[in-house]
Amino acid sequence: MREHILMVLKQIEKEFDIKILYACESGSRVWGFPSKDSDFDIRFIYLHKKEWYLSIDQERDVLEVPKHDKLSIQVHELLDLNGWELTKALRLFRKSNPPLLEWLHSDIVYYQTSSAINGMKELEGHVFSxxxxxxxxxxxxxxxxxxxxxxxxxxxxxxxxxxxxxxxxxxxxxxxxxxxxxxxxxxxxxxxxxxxxxxxxxxxxxxxxxxxxxxxxxxxxxxxxxxxxxxxxxxxxxxxISVEHPNPTDLLNQLFRETLNEVWG
Missing domain, CATH: 1.20.120 (Four Helix Bundle (Hemerythrin (Met), subunit A))
Known part of the structure; x- marks a missing residue:
């Protein structure tokens, strides 16, 4: 199944003209108690090319395969893939979004490239609420x-x-x-x-x-x-309880820009 998952991720990159930075398992399989027929809940963070970020209109910033976004290849029926574009992920990260933090803490990682994810993990202490x-x-x-x-x-x-x-x-x-x-x-x-x-x-x-x-x-x-x-x-x-953090926006903006240059040059 892992080989099929990696093939599907590569096909998503190709057909949607993006770069996947990180893909992991989420849900019962990573919690440690999957059923025999449990879905593979694949969650990923991706980056568009630079031109996508230079539009005056905000475009759709999620991918849901195969539920809403279809591929030209067959996707296994147990696969559920859901991806967030990097700036969306960073905005949620700034809010200490627990589902996103669970992705970052997953011990079933299918794919990781660039230093963006390590950068987010290093900044977790600045955002966790x-x-x-x-x-x-x-x-x-x-x-x-x-x-x-x-x-x-x-x-x-x-x-x-x-x-x-x-x-x-x-x-x-x-x-x-x-x-x-x-x-x-x-x-x-x-x-x-x-x-x-x-x-x-x-x-x-x-x-x-x-x-x-x-x-x-x-x-x-x-x-x-x-x-x-x-x-x-x-x-x-x-x-x-109340925990205050300095605003991490400048750090996250810097991380985004560095990632954009690292991935696309």
């Missing part, structure tokens, strides 16, 4: 808890969709830094022992064994109070 991160992950955890936990039948992966963002928010609270994307790293750091840890260890084993639904009692009397208590506590905590 614990407030933004906790708000993002807390919103995910609350929404998934509301939607899934009270259902009669719950897919095993739904528990991960609740606990992964919650543990990420707790990591930010504890460390003041962006959390690792691997679920097991979050789990070992935030919940090294205890009943919730034992429940999650069991869920992980069942997920790896291919279980789809959880037919057993969901131990709501343990899980629900923990989730509700931590969500409520984090909601209060995030209202009380």
């Amino acid at each position: 614990p407030v933004s991160g906790i708000h993002h992950y807390l919103k995910m955890a609350k929404g998934n808890y509301r939607d899934y936990v009270n259902r009669e039948e719950v897919k095993i992966k739904r528990y991960f969709n609740i606990f992964r963002p919650l543990l990420a928010a707790l990591w930010i609270e504890k460390h003041g830094a962006f959390p690792p994307v691997k679920f097991t790293k979050l789990l070992c750091d935030i919940l090294p022992t205890g009943e919730i840890r034992e429940i999650l260890d069991d869920i992980i084993k069942r997920k790896m064994a291919g279980d789809i639904l959880d037919p057993a009692p969901r131990r709501k009397e343990i899980i629900n109070p923990f989730l509700e208590t931590e969500i409520q506590r984090l909601e209060q905590y995030v209202q009380e």
